[in-house]
Amino acid sequence: MRRWPFPLLATLSALLLLCGASAGAHRIELAAAPFEVDLGEPALPPELRVAPEALDGEGYFLVQARGPITPEWREELEAAGARIHGYIPEHTFLVRLDGQARLRAAGLSATHWVGPYHPAYKISPGIGTQTFVTPERMADPRLRLMVRVFESPEAVSARIGELGGEVLDYTDDGFSRRFLIRAPREAVAPLARIPEVWWIEEQPEFRTLNNATRWVVQSNASGWTPIWDQGLFGENEIVTIMDSGVDYNSCWFRENGNAAPGPSHRKVIDYSLFGGNAYDGCDLGHGTHVAGTICGDQSYINPGNYNYNGMAYKARLTVQDVGADDWAGCNFGSVNVPSSLTSAFNASFGLNARVHSNSWGSTSNSYDGYCVDVDNAMWTRPEFLVCFAAGNSGPGGSTVGSPGTAKNCVTVGATQQAPNQETIASYSSRGPASDSRIKPTVTAPGGESPNYIVSANNHTGNPPSPTCLSQGDPFQGTSMATPAVAGMALSVRQYFRDGFYPQGVAGGDPIQPTGALVKATLVSSSADMGGSDIPNNNEGWGRILLDRALFFEGDTRELIAEMVSPGLATGQSWTHQVTVDDTEELVVTLVWSDYPGTSGSGVAIVNDLDLTVTDPGGALYRGNVFASGQSTTGGSADRRNVEECVRRRNPASGVWTVTVTGHNVPQGPQPFAVVLNGGFADWPPEDFSRALEPRPARGPAAVTISPNPSPDLTRIAYRVPQGHAGPVALVVVDATGRVVRSLVAKGQRGGEYTVTWDGLDDMRQPANNGVYFARLTAGDQAATCKVVVQR
Structure with missing residues (x-):
């Protein structure tokens, strides 16, 4: 069901359509009211403006620099008395200032403009437009709102009560403070007028996004599993799933004597409740199926039988149960997701999980508070990688749902199952994200009738009983594609940790890969599915095909991987030269885990890096400037995405120069990862001369x-x-x-x-x-x- 905005927000939206169409160097990309400051502030309803008499007191303001933000201007701004709360493109900080500090900030030579953070800027334009499927949310006349506050949560809580609202939850994770409330529609504008309120958005309704996969994502050659053939099964890796629970007595997860989950368990080392019950209780066990796709291993019962084993079947698992094992949960797939994801990410990382897989989402296409949580987790923990399902709301555009609209996560779309893996599934949600970022990131098989995804299924006994059930029908969806990608991410981690890089054989020095390096490897591996040229809003960068990116001894397609930390500030650059031959397609992929976007910003990017690649003849290729499925000269730098690629099918032989530049880095320095795949005449890299030399051939085949x-x-x-x-x-x-x-x-x-x-x-x-x-x-x-x- 779709609900329409109430009249105040509809009026505001109409005003913004008239005033928000300009574009220029001094545009401020607020989600509620983007505007060009040189043309003046937008026309706002009087009740949603800061009163003129309040401007001389202490409050919250937007301060815009004349150009890309330098560390020097930020230091001057803070010295003037500004307390920085967030960044909003272009070149703008959201700050707290008193009257004197506002004058000092405006007087800085690099400051372009200072203006109030009006109540109108705090109201998400998506309020009243969410789609619900459960009877409870469809029938509720009140709104469920996420209210982020700058400070003074006690005062805000009291005011919520005065306005007829009910506080359902409050979280303070050290990065953001926010309430989950239930309130009448007419309370939105008064809430926005509370000075301590930062941002108001409607809470989405989250729900789950319901054997050939293994060779499709490894080689796309029937039956050939080169990643497994090299012994990369996810061994010594740990993954977390947040889902409807797992039947850990299934033979894909069961321990000797049906032992309970724990640190010594062969498969499930932790089982925690984050809003769900203690097992997967619906007749069709969504969480059990998802976990089976990632790392299910039935060798406990059937030694040597690999049918329907997971992508990384020697990895171990932590479970964060958010299952709603009631009528609505089992029939509509609703899940009880916590109002903040930060504690769940903290718990996962504390258990040594480095990949977090999520086969659930919403129909909200915006960059919301849950996206902030995802991006903050990957910014503060560089080794962490979060995967989210794109959604099942396709084939229309802009249907990728939150939290899959986060910047840093790998957002997974679904293809049909083999033999139709080159066809995008009709239901798979399409991009772009609300700020025009490329989504999904990559795709993998999610199945489509009649070719479903077969994996472990649960037994609904209470407690669950030992079983080896597997099931396909009706399991199809980006829910099924996401764990396949998460499993391959574990294999990428094992590749680097087991010392396969750079010589392609195990036993070299172990490397602890960042989430950005793992993501860059997945993106670099992706193959164009045909139809629309990549990158596009159906498949993102394409279907993952891991053998395209990982180098093994003797391959003609080689790999160079770089992790650069602490990274770049505004105006700084990093350069790498490599001698390329023309035997292989050249793929250069830059990925960075960006600082989390600011609530209220209409554009999520904060730290903006640029990729350029120059060929031996001097032709310059910019990241993400593509024509006919490969890079082309010309175009302009990407100002939205945290993944930038250059691809040339037939590269010229000679020295190529890869450059990464910090265009605008207000929350720096910004670390990053670069992956190069192709034929390299000067390979292996000199930095890795410690590795063993390849064994020469002697004699015929x-x-x-x-x-x-x-x-x-x-x-x-x-x-x-x-x-x-x-x-x-x-x-x-x-x-x-x-x-x-x-x-x-x-x-x-x-x-x-x-x-x-x-x-x-x-x-x-x-x-x-x-x-x-x-x-x-x-x-x-x-x-x-x-x-x-x-x-």
């Missing part, structure tokens, strides 16, 4: 097997001839020549390599005892070796 016969794991050593740089295929075939398992299918240079066959076929079923052959093809050379499976 060859294959050797050990042990042979093999009861389980077979080590296959193979040699690609010296001078080869192109496609290599290594398959296991049976005596009839039928391909049983594809082990290698990618470009490799001449060298000696090893891969392990786990004795499973491409459907992850154990191969029968008998004689097989490992067959290698590299250019015009081939080699074959007999393999005997004997269990």
Whole structure:
């Protein structure tokens, strides 16, 4: 159901349509009333303006600089007596000033304008327009409002009561103070007139966003799982899901003797209630299904059976249960999300989880308080990565829902399941975000009838009973796509932590990747699905295909990864030169976890970095300036997104220069990560010369097997001839020549390599005892070796 704004807000919106269309260097991007200061303040209702007599006293003001904010001007502003509360594009701080401090701030040489923070600026234009599905919210004549305050929460609470409101919750997480209240519609304007109130928005209604996936996101070649083949199963990684709960007695999660979750549990190391019950109680266990997709592992019951195991099935799990296991929860998917997410993120990080997966959301397209929580979590904890489902409100534009509209998180859209993984699911929410940022970030299979996503399902006994139930129908949605991406994020973390970088083999020095580096790797891996050229508001940067980004020994497509900290201030730059050959597409991806946006700002970005890449001939490519699916010259710098990419399908050979510049960094310095994929003549990077040199090829193509016969794991050593740089295929075939398992299918240079066959076929079923052959093809050379499976 859609409800319309009450008359005061409708009048305000109409006024802003007339006055808010200008654009210029001195525009202030307020969510409620964007305006160009050189043309004067917007026309506001008198009751929503600061009274003239109050301007000389202490209060809240907007202070705009003449250009990008420098550390020097910020220091001068604070020395003048300003207390900074937030940043609003362009070049504006929201501050508290007394009368004398206001005069001093206005007199600074770099100050362009100072003006009051009017009550009208505090009211979200989305109030009264939310869509609800549960009978409780649909029938409620009152509004549920999130009220953020600058200070004096006790005084604000008293005033809420005087206005007929009811305080449902209050949180102070150290970063923001906010009330969740239930109030009559006519209370909104009086609330905005309270000086200590910062921002008022309507609380959205949150709900869940309901086996081939593993090879689709790893290689997109049927049955081929190169990430798993390298032993990257999420081992020693911990992930948190916030969802409807998990049936931890399911065989995908169960411990010996049905032990309760705890630090020594093989799978569920913590189970905490954040508004839900102590297990997944609906007939269709949404949380159990999601957890199974990320890290379910049924080897406890069925050793060697990998059917429907999760993307990172050796990872462990913490559960934050927000399930509403009542009629509304089970029929509408509603969840009891806390009014602040900060305590949940704190708890997750404290349990050593570094990926937080969320298959729930709302229909609000705005940058709201929950988005602030997400961005603050990733800003204050650089190793943390949060994933959110885009939503199931497609195919219309601007339907991605909060909190997936946060800047720093990976927002996941859904494709259909294989064999239709190149088609976006019709229900998958589309971008952009309300401030025109690219959303979703990436996509993964979420299924669409009749090809659903199969994963673990719960048993609804109370308490849950041991079960090995799995289910597909009716599980489809961005809820199903998000855990697939979260699982691959765990594999990326393991890749760096296990020392695969830079030489592509385990055992190098471990690297603790930031969330920005993991996100940059996922974005760099993404492949254009066809249809609209990337980046676009259907698929973002495309469907993740992790083998495009992670380098393994012998690959012709290489990886350079950089984490730069403490990062850049306004006007500073970082430069990296690399010698590129023309054998591979060149992809350069910049990602940073930005400072959280300011409540009341219509544009979320705070610290704005710019990516430029210059080719050997001097042609300059700016981040996110694309035509026909690849970078083009010209255009202007991106002023919205915290992901910037340059991609060239056929790069010129020679020295390329990558530059990252701090355009405007008011809350700096700003750390960042850069990932480069392509063919590099000067690879591996000099910074990593400590790593082992590649083993040279000696002689023609060859294959050797050990042990042979093999009861389980077979080590296959193979040699690609010296001078080869192109496609290599290594398959296991049976005596009839039928391909049983594809082990290698990618470009490799001449060298000696090893891969392990786990004795499973491409459907992850154990191969029968008998004689097989490992067959290698590299250019015009081939080699074959007999393999005997004997269990």
